[in-house]
Amino acid sequence: MATVQGDFQEHIDITQRALQELGLKGQVVPLRTGKDAEQADAVILPGGESTAISKLLVRFGAMPVLRRRVQDEDFPILGTCAGAILLSKEGDEQVAKTKTELLGVMDIAVDRNAFGRQRESFETDLKLKGFARPVHAVFIRAPAIQRVWGTTEVLGTYNDRIVAARQGRRWALAFHPELTQDTSIHVAFLKALG
Numbered sequence: 001m002a003t004v005q006g007d008f009q010e011h012i013d014i015t016q017r018a019l020q021e022l023g024l025k026g027q028v029v030p031l032r033t034g035k036d037a038e039q040a041d042a043v044i045l046p047g048g049e050s051t052a053i054s055k056l057l058v059r060f061g062a063m064p065v066l067r068r069r070v071q072d073e074d075f076p077i078l079g080t081c082a083g084a085i086l087l088s089k090e091g092d093e094q095v096a097k098t099k100t101e102l103l104g105v106m107d108i109a110v111d112r113n114a115f116g117r118q119r120e121s122f123e124t125d126l127k128l129k130g131f132a133r134p135v136h137a138v139f140i141r142a143p144a145i146q147r148v149w150g151t152t153e154v155l156g157t158y159n160d161r162i163v164a165a166r167q168g169r170r171w172a173l174a175f176h177p178e179l180t181q182d183t184s185i186h187v188a189f190l191k192a193l194g
Contacts, residue, residue, distance in 0.1 A: 010178040011044045011080075011186075018186035026190075034061035037069065042076040042193055045083025047140065047176045050112065051098040053082055058101060070105045076169040077105070078189050084172035085110050085143050092146075106167050107150035114144030114161060114174075126175075128156040128164055136182045137163070137175035144174055169193075 008030055015028045031037055043066065045053065057063040069075050079087040085095065086102055090109035095102065115122075118141055125134035137158075145162035148154060155164035155171075163174040169192055177185035 008044075008046050008048075010176075011046050014178045014183055015044065015186050015190070018183045018190050021183060021187060022190055024190065031062060032056075032060050034065040037062040037065035040069075042189075043069075043078070044189075045077065045079040045086050045103075046178065047081030047083065050082035050085040050095070051100045054086060054101045063101060063103075066103060070103060070170075073168050073170075076189070076193050077103075078171045078173070078185075079106075080173045080178065081140065081142055081176055084108075084145070084174055085112055087170060087172050088145075090146075106165070106170050106172055107152040108148050108162075108165055108167075108172055109146045110143045111146050112143050113141055114146075115139050115142040117141060124158065126156050126158060126163065129153070130155065131184060131188070133184075135177065135184055136180040137173075137177065138179040139163075139175050140179075142174045145172060 012028045019026050031040060031043060070077060085091060087106045088102055088108045088110045089104045089106060091102055092111050094112040121140045123138050126137045127134050145165050148165050152165050152167040154162050155166055157163060165172045171189060
């Protein structure tokens with residue numbers, strides 16, 4: 001399991017807690033290089049700034065390795081906020097303007113700052129498909145998924161905007177589950193690793 005730039009430490013901490021809750025052993029480490037990407041059994045692309053994350057993945061040689069690894073549809077990957085943008089096959093004009101390189105592995109189109117600027121950040125409880133109870137979600141300069149196609153399924157919406165989707169073992173979330181005490185997203189992702 002590995003993560004990259006942005007709020008990666010929060011993902012490391014909550015993933016370790018989720019492993020403990022499930023009684024599983026595993027190592028959660030930051031992903032920085034192509035070698036790290038090669039050794040990972042799963043990847044979490046965190047929130048942060050999608051252009052910065054993309055550039056760092058390219059600079060340190062992780063982007064081409066991830067692109068190769070995610071060609072296998074069984075390779076598990078979770079993208080939250082900026083990470084969800086990087087998983088998308090289609091970005092908006094901001095993605096094009098900033099020349100953000102996308103992994104392009106999920107059949108989703110994203111609107112990069114759909115929920116506004118930093119001052120419009122908010123928290124809410126979301127009902128997600130497959131979850132017994134609502135999940136607490138933190139939205140910070142959050143994207144929205146404009147549309148899905150193919151085998152991608154919508155897991156949740158907020159104000160008629162798609163904020164959670166899954167395509168096999170690939171998950172895209174417009175919010176930050178790692179900034180809460182709720183481990184349910186990470187537990188579900190780990191369970192899906194089989």
